[in-house]
Amino acid sequence: MIPSSQTTRNDAPDVLIVGAGPIGIETAIELGRRDLRALVLDAGAIGQQILEFPPATRWFSSPERLSIGGIPFTTPSAEKGTREEYLAYLRQVVDACKVEVRTFQRVETIVPLADQSGHRVTSTSLSGLQHVIDVPTVVIATGGTARPRQLGIPGEDSPHVHRSIGEPHRFHGRRVLIIGGKNSACDAAVLAYRCGARVTLCHRGQAIHDRVKYWIKPELEAMLRSGQIEGCFGMVPLRIEPDGVVLRSLENDATRTVEVDDVLIAIGYESDQTLLQKTGVQLLGSEEAVEHNPLTMETNVPGMYVAGTVVAGTQAKFRVYIENSHVHARRIAAALSNSEAPPEPVYNDLPES
Ligand SMILES: Cc1cc2nc3c(=O)[nH]c(=O)nc-3n(C[C@H](O)[C@H](O)[C@H](O)COP(=O)(O)OP(=O)(O)OC[C@H]3O[C@@H](n4cnc5c(N)ncnc54)[C@H](O)[C@@H]3O)c2cc1C
Known part of the structure; x- marks a missing residue:
């Protein structure tokens, strides 16, 4: 007892x-x-x-x-x-x-x-x-x-879907899709990139959020411009599969699949x-x-x-x-x-x- x-x-x-x-x-x-x-x-x-x-x-x-x-x-x-x-x-x-x-x-x-x-x-x-x-x-x-907030999409509870970047070292050599456009997502994108991940950032807005920390925003924007990090803006995830995430364009409903090893959902x-x-x-x-x-x-x-x-x-x-x-x-x-x-x-x- x-x-x-x-x-x-x-x-x-x-x-x-x-x-x-x-x-x-x-x-x-x-x-x-x-x-x-x-x-x-x-x-x-x-x-x-x-x-x-x-x-x-x-x-x-x-x-x-x-x-x-x-x-x-x-x-x-x-x-x-x-x-x-x-x-x-x-x-x-x-x-x-x-x-x-x-x-x-x-x-x-x-x-x-x-x-x-x-x-x-x-x-x-x-x-x-x-x-x-x-x-x-x-x-x-x-x-x-x-x-953490939920997206409410299929595959969200899969083992390769994370809610916090944790120790970014674990993403070395992996293809990582990060969902979100505010501080946590942007911070994570830069950290994962620096740890040797191939990073794609997906955000429903047309750009990262205005109020992203001033010590992250310019650097991340430069990385997006130069293609070091791929940006999928104006897009939302439809479903998460074992090897990819299907994204939908908010502008024209077109879909594309991003191949991934890991997904990080950072939407608050x-x-x-x-x-x-x-x-x-x-x-x-x-x-x-x-x-x-x-x-x-x-x-x-x-x-x-x-x-x-x-x-x-x-x-x-x-x-x-x-x-x-x-x-x-x-x-x-x-x-x-x-x-x-x-x-x-x-x-x-x-x-x-
Ligand atoms: C990445 C990040 C960056 C942030 N940066 C800033 C910033 O720069 N400036 C700022 O002002 N704020 C910032 N915040 C917000 C800030 O961290 C929180 O607002 C702050 O921790 C809130 O303090 P709190 O004491 O109200 O609650 P919390 O720190 O959330 O503490 C609540 C505590 O209650 C405990 N608890 C919950 N349920 C129970 C229960 N049933 N029984 C017993 N214990 C329970 C929890 O374990 C927790 O320790 C940030 C948040 C995040 C996520």
Whole structure:
């Protein structure tokens, strides 16, 4: 039988935070500064979403915009930071601020307590150990990028179809079709090419996206012009076969088959709002953005708050990043300590993201 454990009300924290991404961690820091004890549970490691970025991914945002809890994130080069530098920063911040985190602890359910004094949170560890904890307040900071978007075409689940470039070395000597026209796809095209792959980039638009990082766009465009990377623009994939992908022109419906060894689909992510749904939190529209009070970040479920990119669900209307989520942490801490809240979050696109 799987053992289980229960945290009693006496040793329970004031606030349980689901998600140890940058904003979940930042919320714990802000709460700690107001003498509120927070416990953070994460289904993976701290910064799990960032851990899943390909090696050496460079942030869009300047280091100061990614700093959490006012603790400077600096890089050796004073340039924009990498995945590895930011993960090291998160580890240091968690340790230095004594943030209480339990990693590899997936929250499965959150239900109201019968006496209305809070919530019962049930989580499961990697080894299957179940833990139950009763807390007055819960903050959901589960992010907005739970799974890659699907194309919905035959062959998408084949073993030679990848969702992240991972370690690009594996593409040496292979014919790789990359589907997408934004940062991840463009980044991957350049990396795979440099690792000795024969790369074809397929995008429904007539060119790569305008906002591709300035340190990738000119180089990739030059590679496309010179034919080092083949571009199939204004085309969409119809089906993926073991040795090729059938593409259709959006202009005239003509089809062509590109021979491939590997396919990389890099068309963005979707959120998973199941936990919020199960707890009765109101979700809006097809993107499943979270209905909440922007001054306090409280949802329609009393004592249940949201912070970070989870707020926008599968991002369509809003653009919520780390950059413009810091205020969520301060608002929640202000609301829970009855102190003055900082100004309302602004969800406009910011110059750097
Ligand atoms: C390639 C790439 C580049 C990016 N560049 C930038 C940039 O330059 N600037 C910027 O501001 N943003 C950028 N972003 C977006 C940024 O990474 C995310 O917005 C950021 O990680 C969001 O932080 P968060 O704390 O809201 O959520 P996340 O970092 O997504 O953290 C959510 C956490 O919740 C955990 N979790 C989920 N469900 C459960 C559960 N049921 N139980 C327990 N834990 C759970 C996850 O394991 C995860 O660790 C980028 C994203 C990508 C993919």
